[in-house]
Amino acid sequence: MFSNLYTPSEKILKNFANTLINFCLNSGEGIKPGEVVYVMMNEYAKPMLLPIQEAILRSGGHMILCYLPAELQRDRDETALFYELANEEQLNFFPEKYIQARIDTIDHVVLLLSTHDHNYYADIDPKKLAQRTKVWRKYMEMRNAKEYAGKLTWVLTDYPTPAMAEAAGMTLEEYWDQVIKACYLDEDDPITKHKDTFSKIHQITSTINSFNIEKLHIKADDVDLEIVLGENRQFVGGSGRNLPSFEIFTSPDARYTNGWIRFNQPLYRDGFIIKGIKLVFEDGKVIDFDAETNKHALEAMLNTDEGARRVGEFSLTDKRFSRIDRIMANTLFDENFGGEYGNTHIALGQAYRDAIKDQEKFSDEELINNMGFNESAIHTDIISTSNRTVTATLKDGSERIIYKDGMFTLI
Numbered sequence: 001m002f003s004n005l006y007t008p009s010e011k012i013l014k015n016f017a018n019t020l021i022n023f024c025l026n027s028g029e030g031i032k033p034g035e036v037v038y039v040m041m042n043e044y045a046k047p048m049l050l051p052i053q054e055a056i057l058r059s060g061g062h063m064i065l066c067y068l069p070a071e072l073q074r075d076r077d078e079t080a081l082f083y084e085l086a087n088e089e090q091l092n093f094f095p096e097k098y099i100q101a102r103i104d105t106i107d108h109v110v111l112l113l114s115t116h117d118h119n120y121y122a123d124i125d126p127k128k129l130a131q132r133t134k135v136w137r138k139y140m141e142m143r144n145a146k147e148y149a150g151k152l153t154w155v156l157t158d159y160p161t162p163a164m165a166e167a168a169g170m171t172l173e174e175y176w177d178q179v180i181k182a183c184y185l186d187e188d189d190p191i192t193k194h195k196d197t198f199s200k201i202h203q204i205t206s207t208i209n210s211f212n213i214e215k216l217h218i219k220a221d222d223v224d225l226e227i228v229l230g231e232n233r234q235f236v237g238g239s240g241r242n243l244p245s246f247e248i249f250t251s252p253d254a255r256y257t258n259g260w261i262r263f264n265q266p267l268y269r270d271g272f273i274i275k276g277i278k279l280v281f282e283d284g285k286v287i288d289f290d291a292e293t294n295k296h297a298l299e300a301m302l303n304t305d306e307g308a309r310r311v312g313e314f315s316l317t318d319k320r321f322s323r324i325d326r327i328m329a330n331t332l333f334d335e336n337f338g339g340e341y342g343n344t345h346i347a348l349g350q351a352y353r354d355a356i357k358d359q360e361k362f363s364d365e366e367l368i369n370n371m372g373f374n375e376s377a378i379h380t381d382i383i384s385t386s387n388r389t390v391t392a393t394l395k396d397g398s399e400r401i402i403y404k405d406g407m408f409t410l411i
Helices: 010-024 043-058 080-085 096-105 126-135 137-148 162-167 172-182 190-209 295-302 364-370
Strands: 036-042 062-068 108-113 153-158 213-220 223-228 247-250 258-262 267-269 272-274 278-282 285-290 311-317 343-349 379-384 389-394 399-404
Touching: 010 043, 010 153, 010 190, 036 043, 043 062, 043 108, 080 126, 096 137, 126 137, 126 295, 137 153, 162 172, 190 247, 267 295, 267 379, 272 295, 285 295, 311 379
Parallel strands: 036 062, 036 108, 108 153
Antiparallel strands: 213 223, 213 389, 223 258, 247 311, 258 278, 267 272, 278 285, 311 343, 343 379, 389 399
């Protein structure tokens, strides 16, 4: 089925695997001997199986492999048939003991996502998809608990497929060329290149965090939005959690976002392509929304839970860091788009604890009830590549432009 698909050279695949295992995991340090890596991929990504196994073995680690059929991206039972036949009890089933045992066993997670068909769930009720996502929130809570304790890291990336290339209007080889550029896989030493880039990202986050920012105003023809950072917030980036990863982001106080925003890039979610999204916020919550296509799917997502209508992340990408110059119809790569104006994106749903300074000092209750830390079963990034200006209001009342024409103004 996949033997005739374009596959890059052995060098590229080994660079890809080595970057994932020996750079992205352990927050840029790579795995340590004796550590256990849970690797999830479907049939499309089979050419990466042996390179990843080799990288893990040469680093002294152990691999647990989850190898899926082409239709599935994640280790769940969510075929189209499942949604067609599952009753209420089956929709709400979660194998808690099994999942907890797995999380207790592993030190790292590698996810290679490969889309088989963007319309795979097109005939499925979006409410069922949202319901299942809510059920599997328990998995993220269990995994997050170990991650926040400093005992687990993960990396997510994509292995290209014909469906992904077709959605972007490219051949599979052209799509791979973008992935190779984006991840520095054509470099003799990709890891050193990533470390150099991360060093520049950390320079920016350090500078921004020294400003004592109270709120941000994002302004352009297609946006007029105010985001309040909240107490103990910081900008972060360069963690290795995604490959590629050039974005600089924070998780603001989800109670105080006001204004409106349009997105010029589609959202690909649950088998639906949602185009022309507009969101209107009042007191932190989406109170109105629109979409040119599949508005019903957007509505189902927004109704997943209370947190699905609030901002969990605000992010900016500096075009000087990213070599991605074509829209790839893929959130992971498009949220790192460089191009003419970089990109701005927000994520509705779950916030990131990394964005809380001294996060270990605060209980979940304090974060959620007192600091506007958003909780949700979803974390959905929506992207725009239009030119936007971001002005920070500092706590002393002064203003400073921190991002313009696709670049941070700080370096």
